[in-house]
Amino acid sequence: MKKHRLTMYLRWALLAIFVVLVTYAAYLHQVLGGAKAPSIHALCPFGGLESLYQVFTTGSFINKIFAGTMTLFALTLVIAILFRRSFCGLICPFGAIQEFFAKLGQTIFKRKLVMPASIDKPLRYLKYVVLVVTVVYAWKTAGLWMAPYDPWSAYGHLSEGLDSIWQESAVGLIILGITLLGSLIFDRFFCKYLCPMGALYGIIGKPSPFKIVRNEIMCVNCGICNNNCPMNIDVQHSLKISSAECINCQTCILNCPKTGALNSQAGQTIIKPLTVIVLVMVVFFGSIFTAQVAGVYDLTPAALKAGEPITYDEIKGYMSIKEAAESSKTGLKEFYEKFKIPVSVPSETKMKEISTVSPGYDFDNIKESLKNLSNQP
Numbered sequence: 017m018k019k020h021r022l023t024m025y026l027r028w029a030l031l032a033i034f035v036v037l038v039t040y041a042a043y044l045h046q047v048l049g050g051a052k053a054p055s056i057h058a059l060c061p062f063g064g065l066e067s068l069y070q071v072f073t074t075g076s077f078i079n080k081i082f083a084g085t086m087t088l089f090a091l092t093l094v095i096a097i098l099f100r101r102s103f104c105g106l107i108c109p110f111g112a113i114q115e116f117f118a119k120l121g122q123t124i125f126k127r128k129l130v131m132p133a134s135i136d137k138p139l140r141y142l143k144y145v146v147l148v149v150t151v152v153y154a155w156k157t158a159g160l161w162m163a164p165y166d167p168w169s170a171y172g173h174l175s176e177g178l179d180s181i182w183q184e185s186a187v188g189l190i191i192l193g194i195t196l197l198g199s200l201i202f203d204r205f206f207c208k209y210l211c212p213m214g215a216l217y218g219i220i221g222k223p224s225p226f227k228i229v230r231n232e233i234m235c236v237n238c239g240i241c242n243n244n245c246p247m248n249i250d251v252q253h254s255l256k257i258s259s260a261e262c263i264n265c266q267t268c269i270l271n272c273p274k275t276g277a278l279n280s281q282a283g284q285t286i287i288k289p290l291t292v293i294v295l296v297m298v299v300f301f302g303s304i305f306t307a308q309v310a311g312v313y314d315l316t317p318a319a320l321k322a323g324e325p326i327t328y329d330e331i332k333g334y335m336s337i338k339e340a341a342e343s344s345k346t347g348l349k350e351f352y353e354k355f356k357i358p359v360s361v362p363s364e365t366k367m368k369e370i371s372t373v374s375p376g377y378d379f380d381n382i383k384e385s386l387k388n389l390s391n392q393p
């Protein structure tokens with residue numbers, strides 16, 4: 017275990033870096049707007065899955081999703097095929113936040129609490145239901161219908177203030193609270209029970225040659241692997257971990273006191289935990305770099321051409337009413353009428369924030385209803 021301590025710290029450091037980077041990106045999005053900084057939706061591979069049907073049928077992306085999101089989605093699938101749910105165990109910032117909360121919980125409660133099996137087992141299937149329902153509705157509505165219920169979206173908007181999130185996505189905020197409190201008590205609460213992407217990666221990664229294997233002869237049955245597994249997998253009594261629940265985090269190996277009792281294996285080849293982590297990072301960052309060089313890693317909309325009017329469909333939530341009217345070459349009074357904006361709302365208000373001044377105002381819905389109305393001269 018001691019010899020793996022540095023690898024363990026490296027894993028935590030990487031997870032912490034991913035949390036900091038995404039949190040900062042989400043903050044920049046609030047401050048600079050969607051034209052300059054990507055939204056939390058554009059940065060989440062799930063957006064790629066939600067946009068998939070539209071990409072195949074029309075060649076375009078759903079609102080707030082870009083080529084870079086599709087690239088992230090594709091590369092996480094490649095990671096799942098090669099390394100199973102390593103994205104969850106080594107990269108996902110939302111998974112990392114839950115794990116940090118679990119560590120805090122274990123410090124507070126002085127022990128690791130485990131959900132009773134009679135509740136835990138059926139609840140694990142819930143994420144597959146979430147996967148099917150969210151994807152079917154996203155494909156049907158061609159939009160991010162789930163955003164108001166999405167705890168990750170709520171997290172990404174925390175810098176807007178709780179009042180604003182409560183107005184826009186109260187359910188998402190409540191689920192975020194349940195996830196964080198749940199993780200204090202039960203490690204990786206959202207990953208185990210609710211995450212649609214975890215469900216998908218688990219299925220895709222099933223045939224992967226990558227497995228954790230236990231050597232019965234070397235094992236001293238101390239149970240440390242079971243105590244440390246964030247997904248509560250019974251490592252101690254398995255010879256090979258092929259469960260779709262395993263997030264390939266390497267924690268069991270890193271904590272095992274007996275050298276050779278637990279190993280990561282690809283086929284018959286034993287691969288050290290550090291090598292697994294490095295390989296996953298190389299595939300992740302290597303693919304992003306390649307996509308950037310190939311010009312398919314856009315996470316923000318293309319810059320508007322100076323002087324050219326945009327359509328109503330291209331109006332973004334980060335634009336003020338005045339900017340949106342000017343960009344679409346519509347008179348301010350006519351714009352207020354077309355977008356059904358109450359005259360009491362100041363023209364400096366951002367489109368996505370009109371609902372905070374005028375409760376009940378639904379920018380996305382009104383924009384959708386104006387979709388086919390040309391504002392071109």
Ligand code: SF4
Nearest residue numbers: 235236238239241272
């Ligand atoms: S695999 Fe390692 S940690 Fe798990 S029971 Fe055996 S010796 Fe203990």
Ligand code: SF4
Nearest residue numbers: 245262263265266268
């Ligand atoms: S079995 Fe090992 S690699 Fe899999 S989730 Fe548990 S600790 Fe992580």
